[in-house]
Amino acid sequence: MSDLSNLLLLLVLGATVGLWLKLSVARERAVREARQQCQVHGLQLLDETVGLRGLRLRRVNGLRRVERCYGFEVSIDGHDREAGRLWMIGDALSSLSLPTIELLPPADDADAGPPSTSGKVVALRPRQGNRLH
DSSP: OHHHHHHHHHHHHHHHHHHHHHHHHHHHHHHHHHHHHHHHTTOEESTTOOEEEEEEEEEETTEEEEEEEEEEEEESSSSOOEEEEEEEETTEEEEEEOOOOOBOOOOOOGGGOSOSSOTTOOOBOOOOSOOOO
């Protein structure tokens, strides 16, 4: 009976190691995807890492698939930390959530004069509220 229990224990250990390796590879894919999305949207990926936030079942083409949610932090202007999330099914990005940018209102001050930027540049204002440093 001890041979059977040892074999069962070895199978459980092997399955645990296999699952850990599979999740590690998936996490590395999520880091690459987060880095790419930050580059596309002009954001800086902070800490160069993502963290698994949740798992859920999702129906895709009639099949149930596991969707993983990863959280990460980005910076808009280099002085802030904002939360971002991405959801992946297998190797594919299924959804993305990034922070928004507040735009400056038009200048009310007559002494301010015309803006010194061209018409294609939008001036940004730092976010008000909590800042993590």
